[in-house]
Amino acid sequence: MKEDMILLRDIERYLEGEMSEQEKTAFDELRRTNPLINLQVEEHQRFLQHLDNFGQRKNLQAKLDQLHQQLNMPVLRKQAVEENSRVKRLAIRRRTITNLAAAACIALVTSLSTIAVLQNVARKNSTAQYEDVRRVLNNIQRSQNALINDINSKNKAPLNPGTYGGTGFAVSGNGYIVTNYHVVAGADSVYVQNNKGEAFKAISIFEDISSDLAVLKIADSTFKGQPLPYALKPQNAKLGEEVFTMGFPRDEIVYGKGYISAKTGFNGDTIAYQVSIPVNPGNSGAPLLDSNGDVIGIVTGKQTTSDGIAFAVKSAHLKHLLDEMPKDKQLRKEWTHKSHLEGMSRIDQIKKLEDFVYMVKVYN
Numbered sequence: 377m378k379e380d381m382i383l384l385r386d387i388e389r390y391l392e393g394e395m396s397e398q399e400k401t402a403f404d405e406l407r408r409t410n411p412l413i414n415l416q417v418e419e420h421q422r423f424l425q426h427l428d429n430f431g432q433r434k435n436l437q438a439k440l441d442q443l444h445q446q447l448n449m450p451v452l453r454k455q456a457v458e459e460n461s462r463v464k465r466l467a468i469r470r471r472t473i474t475n476l477a478a479a480a481c482i483a484l485v486t487s488l489s490t491i492a493v494l495q496n497v498a499r500k501n502s503t504a505q506y507e508d509v510r511r512v513l514n515n516i517q518r519s520q521n522a523l524i525n526d527i528n529s530k531n532k533a534p535l536n537p538g539t540y541g542g543t544g545f546a547v548s549g550n551g552y553i554v555t556n557y558h559v560v561a562g563a564d565s566v567y568v569q570n571n572k573g574e575a576f577k578a579i580s581i582f583e584d585i586s587s588d589l590a591v592l593k594i595a596d597s598t599f600k601g602q603p604l605p606y607a608l609k610p611q612n613a614k615l616g617e618e619v620f621t622m623g624f625p626r627d628e629i630v631y632g633k634g635y636i637s638a639k640t641g642f643n644g645d646t647i648a649y650q651v652s653i654p655v656n657p658g659n660s661g662a663p664l665l666d667s668n669g670d671v672i673g674i675v676t677g678k679q680t681t682s683d684g685i686a687f688a689v690k691s692a693h694l695k696h697l698l699d700e701m702p703k704d705k706q707l708r709k710e711w712t713h714k715s716h717l718e719g720m721s722r723i724d725q726i727k728k729l730e731d732f733v734y735m736v737k738v739y740n
Contacts, residue, residue, distance in 0.1 A: 383413070387420050506642050508677040509686075510542045510559045511625065511657035513737065540738040543623035543662040544568055544592060545671070547608070547698065549601040551576075551594035554694060555661030555736050556676055557583050560590050568594065568734040571629055575737070582701050587647055587693045588676050591701065592736075605728045607715040609670035610692040613649065615639060621653060621675055622726065623662030624735040631726055632659075634684070641687040642679065648687050649673055655686040661736060664688045669717025669725045 389395050390403050407414040542559035546552065553568055560566055560580050569575045576596040583590045613619070613636045620633040634653025641648025651664065655678050664673035673688035717725045 383416070384420070387417050390417065391421055391424065505679055505681050506677055506687075507680045508556070508558050508660055509625075509655050509657050509675065510540045510556070510660040513539060513541045539563075539740045541624065541658050542660040542736045542738075543658065543675075544734045544736045545661075545663040546601070546604060546732040546734075547591070547694075549603045551596075551599050551601055553578065553592040553594065553734055553736075554674065555590055555592060556674065557585055557588045557590045558676075559660050559736055560592070560738055562740060563738040565739045566592060567737045567739075568592065569737065570734055571730045578736075581705050582697070584697050587689050587697065589674065589689060589694060589697050591697070591705075593705075602731070604713075604732065605716040606665070606669045606671055606732070607713055608691050608695055609666065609672050610690075610695045612639065612690065612692070613666060613672045618667050619651060619653065619664050619672065620722070621655070621659065621662045621664050622729055622733045623655070623659040623675065624733075625656035625658035627735070629730060629733060630656075630659075634686075637685070641689075642677070645687075647693050648676065648689050651675075651686045651688055652684055653686050654684055658735075659686075663729075663733065665725075665729075669715045669720070669729070 386395075386403065390400065395403060407417055540559060540563075542555055544553040544555035544559075547554050560583075563580070566578045566580065567575045568578045576594045576599050578592040578594050578596075580590050581593045615636055615638070617636045618633070619635060620631065622629055622631055624630065632654045634651055636649050637652040638650035640646055641650055649664070649672075651673075653664075655662075655675055659675050660677070662675040663671045664675055666672050671694075672691050674691070674694060675686060675688045677687050679685040679687070717728055720728070
């Protein structure tokens with residue numbers, strides 16, 4: 377240990393330049409001939425160098441800190457004040473934005489709620505102003521003649537009057553009939569009855585909710601059809617054009633006449649007409665005809681707030697519906713020929729039409 381301490385002291389004296397020339401020459405020779413001592417000298421030299429570098433860095437840092445304090449104290453104070461002020465402004469701005477956002481959210485929720493309420497009221501008002509014209513058969517006293525027809529006819533519907541009633545009309549001579557979709561919606565069974573009191577079982581084979589139309593097919597082998605005397609007119613009717621209809625608001629066919637009062641239907645519906653004509657529950661699905669006896673529309677409903685205002689789907693949409701039917705269900709396009717009722721008196725037209733307009737009875 378003592379020898380190590382002596383060697384370490386000699387190394388320090390060597391590196392610090394405290395040896396005499398003779399001692400330094402002898403020590404250089406020792407380093408040359410003894411690699412271990414030479415390695416110790418080199419390691420000690422590096423250690424002293426690290427200590428010196430560390431001391432220099434600490435001194436430099438201390439001097440820089442002192443210089444910064446002397447030069448930047450006013451600037452630092454100003455920066456601190458500005459930073460504090462900026463933080464306060466950000467806090468105020470954040471509170472303001474938060475308050476504004478909360479107010480905006482409340483306003484948005486209130487507006488949406490108001491819009492929802494108004495839309496709901498508007499829907500209720502619209503529903504209250506529009507009414508389909510099917511009739512509830514359970515609440516109607518049936519006539520004595522109808523009961524007699526039920527008993528005597530071989531082709532008859534069930535004795536109970538049914539759930540709903542409406543009107544339909546033939547669009548072919550082999551048992552295809554058009555009515556409103558809302559008349560037959562949800563039906564368990566459907567019967568159609570002609571002006572003679574004969575009833576035939578029918579099935580709905582094609583429906584279109586958007587235009588409120590349904591195509592029925594008489595599924596009864598005893599049914600005997602005949603060629604249609606009228607045509608389907610897809611062109612738009614003119615404003616003020618005279619029209620008439622035939623339907624079953626009661627247990628016998630009822631005639632009504634009027635005119636086209638608007639080229640659009642309820643709430644501006646472009647697929648329908650507004651018609652000034654008397655209609656009642658049971659007229660749903662009735663044909664709307666022009667003075668030549670051509671079908672120009674199908675009665676669907678009426679406006680409850682005004683008497684004598686009805687709505688009818690335009691026949692162009694009926695034509696589109698018939699053209700879209702599947703090939704296995706398509707009917708003969710008899711409605712494309714020219715009307716045979718043109719030029720006839722209204723009384724004669726009605727007499728011809730009676731055989732092609734049916735009462736529709738729905739059982740649920």
